[in-house]
Amino acid sequence: DTAVSQTPKYLVTQMGNDKSIKCEQNLGHDTMYWYKQDSKKFLKIMFSYNNKELIINETVPNRFSPKSPDKAHLNLHINSLELGDSAVYFCASSPDRGVQSPLHFGNGTRLTVT
Amino acid sequence: QKEVEQDPGPLSVPEGAIVSLNCTYSNSAFQYFMWYRQYSRKGPELLMYTYSSGNKEDGRFTAQVDKSSKYISLFIRDSQPSDSATYLCAVLSGGYQKVTFGTGTKLQVIP
Numbered sequence: 001d002t003a004v005s006q007t008p009k010y011l012v013t014q015m016g017n018d019k020s021i022k023c024e025q026n027l028g029h030d031t032m033y034w035y036k037q038d039s040k041k042f043l044k045i046m047f048s049y050n051n052k053e054l055i056i057n058e059t060v061p062n063r064f065s066p067k068s069p070d071k072a073h074l075n076l077h078i079n080s081l082e083l084g085d086s087a088v089y090f091c092a093s094s095p096d097r098g099v100q101s102p103l104h105f106g107n108g109t110r111l112t113v114t
Numbered sequence: 115q116k117e118v119e120q121d122p123g124p125l126s127v128p129e130g131a132i133v134s135l136n137c138t139y140s141n142s143a144f145q146y147f148m149w150y151r152q153y154s155r156k157g158p159e160l161l162m163y164t165y166s167s168g169n170k171e172d173g174r175f176t177a178q179v180d181k182s183s184k185y186i187s188l189f190i191r192d193s194q195p196s197d198s199a200t201y202l203c204a205v206l207s208g209g210y211q212k213v214t215f216g217t218g219t220k221l222q223v224i225p
Contacts, residue, residue, distance in 0.1 A: 004157070031211065041122070041200060043158070043215040056212055090157050094211055101211060103150075105157030 003027050004106035006091050012112045013081055021076045021109045023091030031055075031101065032074040034066060035090040037108070043090070049074055050096070078111075086113045117141055120203055120216030129225050133190040137203035137216045140184065144205040144214075147179050149188045152200045152218065161201075162188065193223045 004025045013019055025032065033056075034046040048056035049068040063079040074091060088108040094101035120137045127133055135149075146165055150158035162177040164170045170177045178187040186203055200218040 033211075041152075041202075041218045043202065043218075045212055045214075048211065092157070102148075102160040102163065103158075103211070103213060105159065107155070107157050 004091055004093055004104050006089075006106040006109050008109060009107070010110050010112075012114065014114055015081055015083060017081050018077070018079045019081060019111070020078070021089055021091075021111075023074045023076075023106060025072055025091075025093040025104070027093055027095075027104060029093035029104070030071055030096045031094045032068065032071070033092040033094075033103070034074065034076050035092060035105075037088040037090060039087070047074075047076075081113045083113050086111055116217075117214050118203060118205055118216040120219055122217055122219060124220040124222055126222045126224060127193055129193060129195060129223055131193050131223070133188075133193050133197070133221060133223075135188040135190075135201050135203075135219050135221070137186045138184055139186070139205050141205075141207070142181070142184065143207045146206040147177070147186050148204040148206070148213070149175075149177055150202040150204055150215070152202060154199075158202055190221075193221075195223045195225050198222045 006023045031050045033048045037043045046060050047066040052068045065077045068074045090108045091106045092103045118139045149162040151161045152158040167179050167181045174191045176189040200220045202218040203216040204213045
């Protein structure tokens with residue numbers, strides 16, 4: 001009964017490859033996010049979707065493309081992977097996009113690019 | 115300058131100690147202040163949420179905000195080994211949910 005689940009948990013791949021990370025939430029939340037946490041534990045927002053609509057798009061290379069087929073799912077596709085993409089990617093959701101909606105995080109996808 | 119600054123630690127304390135974790139932020143537009151706890155290999159989880167200056171208490175945890183000096187603190191009383199984790203402060207201005215996180219302080223409570 002995991003609330004926010006991400007697959008895969010670990011992803012090891014070579015430079016130049018294309019990969020996808022999937023996220024699903026069963027909390028009935030309207031808003032979903034992708035965050036990136038680097039090796040120094042700095043957690044930074046990448047994207048946010050509200051009811052399948054993109055509402056936050058931070059300065060992220062266009063090799064990263066989020067897709068939300070429905071409000072319970074938010075996937076992240078990464079083209080032409082680079083060494084600097086190695087990080088932990090967290091999916092999160094919140095009840096709505098209001099400021100007092102707490103974020104619920106998944107347990108992360110650890111991406112290593114070699 | 116990062117928008118939210120936090121001492122990365124690590125901070126080691128004996129069980130039962132009072133722990134003080136601190137953050138400073140640069141933008142006075144930030145109105146909402148949060149503390150998240152992150153265990154190793156897990157996602158962050160919300161611990162405390164406060165809007166105004168002053169103190170907010172929840173069990174052994176007290177969050178304190180001083181907007182005049184742009185300083186936020188988390189106090190943990192009677193610390194337990196299960197409190198060992200990384201603590202992330204976070205801030206938010208109005209509008210969409212664009213939370214800005216500090217880099218986290220790693221806490222170890224030694225039995």
